[in-house]
Amino acid sequence: MKKVDILGELATRSILLEVSSHPKPGLVTPFSQGAHRDMDFTLFMKSTAVLSQGFKEVSHFGYNYKGDLENMLPPLRKLGLEVEHRMFEVTNGINTQKGLIFLFYLILGSSGYLLSKRKLSTKNISSSVAKITKGITEKELGTIKKSKKNLSKGENTFVKYGITGIRGEVEKGLPTVMDIGLPEFKKAYQITQDINKSSLHALIAIMSVAEDTNIISRNGIDAYYDVQKKASEILQVGGILTPIGLSKILDLEMDFLKRNISPGGAADLLSATLFYYFLEKEI
Known part of the structure; x- marks a missing residue:
């Protein structure tokens, strides 16, 4: 198999493993709908199957791209809208992974491009994503009028609170993935040799810092800060690596179900974290 095809395979694997990990507070798993009433594990499997073909296409697009990275965003978005349309067809209009498409099309477009230049690395992917999205926050959020x-x-979250969410994350080069998610996943995996446990540990770490606009839009700014605070407290007692940490994660799961909180943005960044991990190990 060509390396460019492996990129899409690793992306699909990463998403499947993220969705399959359990227990994830407020999120869909094989055993829970989380805080969602309109989606479940089976629907995510159907949606991810659609994305898998798109991931192969966008990886090849990046590999064959001859222009400047600063001009890659419009064609990437066009490709992303095509797979997004197919996703909505399969899910009957339910938004399972729209944000994930935006994130992974940037990552895979960058990965394919760098592979063709023999410069593929997680550090270079992050730098390329930042170049592709340079100015996106100001261009798309800075000019928004409250009216x-x-x-x-x-957009609504930015207008109200000045929080840039995923746009700010990609423009900065995915620091939450590079500096938080990936190191915490590696630390947990070195101890546990268990992808599920390590994924949960990394998720909590990501939740402690991520600008998750999904939480704000569903539950408000107070819930957003509360999620970060509780995730930080879990990390301070060892996260998934200690009995008390695991107990607090289970408590958080019950809390999120009662309050209808879903850290969907953090889940997307966990998928990206897993992709980075597998890319470092296998390509």
Whole structure:
């Protein structure tokens, strides 16, 4: 198999492992719908199957791309909208992975491009994502007027609180993945040799810092800060690596179910973390 094809395979694997990990507070797992009433594990499997073909396509697009990285965003978004349309067809209009498509099309477009230049590494992927999205926060959020109608969740959050969400994350080069998610996953895996436990540990670490606009749009700014605070407290007692940490994660799961909280943005960044890990190990 060509390396460019392996990129899409690793992306699909990473998403499947993220969705399959359990227990994830407020998120869909094989045993829980989390805080969602309109989606479950089976629906995510159907949606991910659609994305898998798109991941192969965007990896090849990046590999064959001859322009400057600063001009890659428009064609990437066009490709992303095509697979997004197919996703909505399969899910009957339910948004399972729209944000994930945006994130992984940037990552895979960058990965394919760097592979063709023999410069593929997680550090270079992050740098390339930052180049592709340079100015996106100011361009797409900075000019928004409060009077504008039909704001997206991310736009509305920026107008109210100045939080840039995934746009800010990608423009900065995915620091939550590089500096938090990946190191914490590696630390946990070195101790446990267990992908599920390590994924949960990394998720809690990501939740402690991520600008998760999904939480704000569903539950408000107070819940957003509360999630970060509780995740930080779990990390301070060892996260998944200690009995008390695991107990607190289970308590957090019950708390999120009662309050209808879903850290979907953190889940997307966990998928990206897993992709980075597998890429370092296998390519």
